[in-house]
Amino acid sequence: MSDTKTVPAKRGTTETKKSGNSASFSVALSPEQGLNRYLQEIRKFPMLEKNEEFMLAKRWAENEDTEAAERMVTSHLRLVAKIAMGYRGYGLPIGEVISEGNVGLMQAVKKFDPDRGFRLSTYAMWWIRAAIQEYVLRSWSLVKMGTTAAQKKLFFNLRRMKGEMKAIEDGDLRPEHLKKIATTLGVKETEVISMNRRMLGGGDASLNVQIGAEDGSTQWQDWLEDDTESQESTLADTQEHDARMDLLQDAMADLNDRERDIFMKRRLSETNITLEELAKIYGVSRERIRQIEARAFEKIQKAMVDAASQSGLIEAG
Numbered sequence: 001m002s003d004t005k006t007v008p009a010k011r012g013t014t015e016t017k018k019s020g021n022s023a024s025f026s027v028a029l030s031p032e033q034g035l036n037r038y039l040q041e042i043r044k045f046p047m048l049e050k051n052e053e054f055m056l057a058k059r060w061a062e063n064e065d066t067e068a069a070e071r072m073v074t075s076h077l078r079l080v081a082k083i084a085m086g087y088r089g090y091g092l093p094i095g096e097v098i099s100e101g102n103v104g105l106m107q108a109v110k111k112f113d114p115d116r117g118f119r120l121s122t123y124a125m126w127w128i129r130a131a132i133q134e135y136v137l138r139s140w141s142l143v144k145m146g147t148t149a150a151q152k153k154l155f156f157n158l159r160r161m162k163g164e165m166k167a168i169e170d171g172d173l174r175p176e177h178l179k180k181i182a183t184t185l186g187v188k189e190t191e192v193i194s195m196n197r198r199m200l201g202g203g204d205a206s207l208n209v210q211i212g213a214e215d216g217s218t219q220w221q222d223w224l225e226d227d228t229e230s231q232e233s234t235l236a237d238t239q240e241h242d243a244r245m246d247l248l249q250d251a252m253a254d255l256n257d258r259e260r261d262i263f264m265k266r267r268l269s270e271t272n273i274t275l276e277e278l279a280k281i282y283g284v285s286r287e288r289i290r291q292i293e294a295r296a297f298e299k300i301q302k303a304m305v306d307a308a309s310q311s312g313l314i315e316a317g
Contacts, residue, residue: 038081045077048072081098087133097132150187254299
């Protein structure tokens with residue numbers, strides 16, 4: 001079939017509109033319609049026999065017959081509604097879920113090849129589920145849930161598997177449940193923990209939700225406390241650290257090469273070298289190395305105190 005053919009979904013009345021090679025069908029659930037009324041309406045569309053469906057699909061594939069395409073779509077609206085009902089647990093408007101499923105059905109009709117020998121319902125259910133799942137992932141969380149096949153599989157199977165284990169009301173999963181889910185779905189246990197905790201929260205909540213105040217001026221974010229260190233304190237600590245490092249570098253310039261090397265290896269290295277090792281390097285006794293280290297430390301300490309006093313970092317004693 002040509003990729004130029006389109007069967008877009010449109011909300012509104014039940015009439016068919018033709019324009020060139022495209023058709024627009026109002027098979028989606030409109031906001032004004034109640035769910036029960038919608039379900040009653042779609043039951044009026046007759047199911048298709050296999051031969052009838054084949055002929056309609058051929059008419060659409062070969063002649064772009066929009067009437068044939070519409071009959072295939074409307075006869076499968078009950079399939080969309082049935083699949084959509086399986087996603088009611090995500091707290092999204094069921095009308096929107098059905099509408100997204102109808103879009104998937106449209107795509108299935110557009111790409112359906114009757115010569116392959118299987119029924120449209122078998123082919124369409126994959127398109128319907130894919131459209132609904134994309135909508136759920138897109139709408140359920142403000143933060144991206146994950147795009148890999150394994151993460152999507154985890155998102156849509158975690159609730160079911162917890163139900164089978166009778167762990168729906170639990171907080172964090174038990175180790176045995178956690179291991180079984182991770183193994184079955186082919187994901188890491190840490191991913192299961194993270195997804196479970198996010199889903200326990202029921203989705204994201206806006207920080208701008210109005211709460212508390214009668215005038216509606218107080219938002220949730222106004223009640224949140226930041227327990228991290230303030231930016232002012234962080235900046236002050238950073239500046240003080242940088243100033244001390246500058247003083248240290250200047251003070252070390254007063255040491256000779258041996259004193260500087262021993263001091264750095266004994267006081268500034270992440271893995272302090274022993275007195276015995278330095279004694280072997282310089283060919284002196286262990287006690288001599290200790291004396292050089294102590295003298296170097298005294299020189300640096302005095303130089304840093306003098307420089308800090310002169311620059312006003314500390315008060316002169």
